[in-house]
Amino acid sequence: MKEPKLKSLCRKFKKRIVLLAVIVIVGGATWFARFNPLAIFFEMDTFISFFIKDFFPPQFVFQAENIRALFVTVAMAFAASMTAFLIAGFLSFLGSDTTSPSLILARGIRAVASVFRNVPTLVWAFILFMSFGIGETIGFLALLISSLGFLTRAFIETLDAAAPEIREAAVATGATYWKRVFCFILPDIIPGYISWLLYNVELNIRSSSIVGMVGGGGIGLVLFSYIKMYRYGKAAGIIIQIALLVIAFECVTKNIRKRILS
Amino acid sequence: MNKILSVKNLTKRYRNGITALSNVSMEIEHGEFVAIIGSSGSGKSTLLRCINRLIQPTEGSVEFDGSDICKLSSAELKKIRRKIGMIFQHHNLVNSLTVIQNVLHGRLGYMRTIPAVLGLYSDSDRRKALDLLEQTGLNSFVTQRAGELSGGQQQRVGILRALMQNPMLMLCDEPIASLDPHSAKLVMGLIKQLTVERGITCIVNLHQVEAAVRYATRIIGLDHGNIVFDDTPDKLTDDIIRKIYGGNPHDLIIGGKMHEGTEAQELVS
Numbered sequence: 001m002k003e004p005k006l007k008s009l010c011r012k013f014k015k016r017i018v019l020l021a022v023i024v025i026v027g028g029a030t031w032f033a034r035f036n037p038l039a040i041f042f043e044m045d046t047f048i049s050f051f052i053k054d055f056f057p058p059q060f061v062f063q064a065e066n067i068r069a070l071f072v073t074v075a076m077a078f079a080a081s082m083t084a085f086l087i088a089g090f091l092s093f094l095g096s097d098t099t100s101p102s103l104i105l106a107r108g109i110r111a112v113a114s115v116f117r118n119v120p121t122l123v124w125a126f127i128l129f130m131s132f133g134i135g136e137t138i139g140f141l142a143l144l145i146s147s148l149g150f151l152t153r154a155f156i157e158t159l160d161a162a163a164p165e166i167r168e169a170a171v172a173t174g175a176t177y178w179k180r181v182f183c184f185i186l187p188d189i190i191p192g193y194i195s196w197l198l199y200n201v202e203l204n205i206r207s208s209s210i211v212g213m214v215g216g217g218g219i220g221l222v223l224f225s226y227i228k229m230y231r232y233g234k235a236a237g238i239i240i241q242i243a244l245l246v247i248a249f250e251c252v253t254k255n256i257r258k259r260i261l262s
Numbered sequence: 263m264n265k266i267l268s269v270k271n272l273t274k275r276y277r278n279g280i281t282a283l284s285n286v287s288m289e290i291e292h293g294e295f296v297a298i299i300g301s302s303g304s305g306k307s308t309l310l311r312c313i314n315r316l317i318q319p320t321e322g323s324v325e326f327d328g329s330d331i332c333k334l335s336s337a338e339l340k341k342i343r344r345k346i347g348m349i350f351q352h353h354n355l356v357n358s359l360t361v362i363q364n365v366l367h368g369r370l371g372y373m374r375t376i377p378a379v380l381g382l383y384s385d386s387d388r389r390k391a392l393d394l395l396e397q398t399g400l401n402s403f404v405t406q407r408a409g410e411l412s413g414g415q416q417q418r419v420g421i422l423r424a425l426m427q428n429p430m431l432m433l434c435d436e437p438i439a440s441l442d443p444h445s446a447k448l449v450m451g452l453i454k455q456l457t458v459e460r461g462i463t464c465i466v467n468l469h470q471v472e473a474a475v476r477y478a479t480r481i482i483g484l485d486h487g488n489i490v491f492d493d494t495p496d497k498l499t500d501d502i503i504r505k506i507y508g509g510n511p512h513d514l515i516i517g518g519k520m521h522e523g524t525e526a527q528e529l530v531s
């Protein structure tokens with residue numbers, strides 16, 4: 001009799017407890033970071049004047065070098081996504097309990113993939129930058145690591161959720177493991193895998209320019225050098241280009257994903 | 263003497279402690295068309311899946327065509343499964359593949375690995391699949407994706423996939439439970455016709471008593487994992503029906519439709 005009472009009491013106060021916790025955490029974090037949330041309002045005018053005076057008008061620099069940098073950024077994103085797609089596609093079969101030859105191996109793969117995914121791309125780029133220096137390879141590797149984590153986890157989830165009915169039908173025909181995987185499971189999951197790949201390309205196009213800023217090369221590095229040289233107009237031009245690029249890709253991939261999943 | 267399947271003292275306890283089958287025994291002869299009826303949760307699906315060992319029985323034995331299914335190695339089991347076709351309530355087709363690809367899947371068990379994974383089916387297999395599709399009025403859907411077909415059409419594809427295995431025994435787990443009455447009639451008629459023509463023994467799980475009486479040569483009633491009736495359809499009286507369905511009048515009146523709802527909920531929760 002006691003337990004249910006306690007439970008319902010807990011449920012009653014749950015919302016309030018959560019609200020209190022949020023207030024404490026936000027308050028604590030603000031105090032700890034010595035960040036005054038009201039500063040946004042007090043310093044709005046400096047912010048606006050910086051924005052208008054320095055960033056406007058945006059200047060577009062159509063140098064071969066900048067256009068090449070833009071291409072490099074896109075290429076890094078694509079190359080990382082595609083490479084990760086192939087590796088993660090393979091790893092997902094070892095990482096899902098439903099297809100893996102060993103449950104311990106499956107757990108290991110999931111753990112490593114989680115670490116790869118949960119450490120931000122920027123941090124990977126920074127670690128790589130400190131050990132190998134600046135370059136497009138660094139950008140590619142940083143994107144690859146986080147894409148690998150992201151796609152492996154996503155693929156394993158897709159595989160886990162793949163219709164168990166189809167697996168059952170495959171077993172009932174008397175088909176062996178490889179026949180079941182290639183003829184039943186793969187055709188069932190591939191649309192889902194491709195949809196995740198497109199989403200990953202979208203993510204990578206976005207982080208590719210940011211990774212560039214900490215030494216990954218491409219348009220991000222160009223942007224960073226403009227900012228360091230106080231060429232804010234030119235920097236604004238680059239920012240607009242990046243935004244357009246991201247938006248364009250988002251439109252394209254969203255469309256393709258919709259078509260695949262329908 | 264002429265029996266194809268002999269189930270002895272079969273018991274299945276799931277890991278959560280539920281006893282789905284307790285001490286079930288039955289013998290089935292060549293060419294019989296057996297309907298297993300019983301309310302939702304009475305153990306019909308479990309019984310069917312113990313026969314081809316999609317589910318491992320806890321106790322008892324299943325003898326099919328002279329071999330004890332429960333004692334086979336996994337390689338031997340795969341070979342035996344080719345001789346047992348299976349049809350499911352939700353068709354269980356690969357929706358992204360074409361109709362003919364799904365039908366040809368029935369041949370995979372007989373093929374070598376490399377040609378199988380590459381989808382290199384023999385001409386005679388293709389011919390046979392096309393013939394079957396034509397016979398069942400599906401010839402205009404051959405290259406359409408299975409997912410684009412209606413429920414009744416998908417179930418017909420499921421039947422053909424099972425037939426491609428050249429089975430001796432056909433297991434059907436509620437093949438008409440999610441179909442409208444018209445498609446249900448068509449599908450049941452097709453299962454009956456195709457198996458009788460080929461002398462294939464057939465075991466069909468059904469919710470609907472009427473369908474069982476109409477098509478089966480023998481009816482087995484399950485209640486809470488026990489066989490409570492096993493005889494010809496004409497011996498099935500109202501009293502016995504009430505007994506099979508545990509005295510729950512809803513099962514009788516609303517029949518399949520209500521069960522569908524409850525099963526869907528079970529799957530979700």
Ligand SMILES: Nc1ncnc2c1ncn2[C@@H]1O[C@H](COP(=O)(O)OP(=O)(O)O)[C@@H](O)[C@H]1O
Pocket residue numbers: 276277278280281282300301302303304305306307308309
């Ligand atoms: N995988 C499972 N794990 C645990 N219990 C199960 C499982 N499958 C079925 N059951 C239980 O076993 C009993 C019989 O189920 P089932 O064979 O599906 O009956 P039916 O097909 O007649 O509806 C039910 O009580 C059901 O809840």
Ligand SMILES: [Mg+2]
Pocket residue numbers: 306307308436
């Ligand atoms: Mg069932």
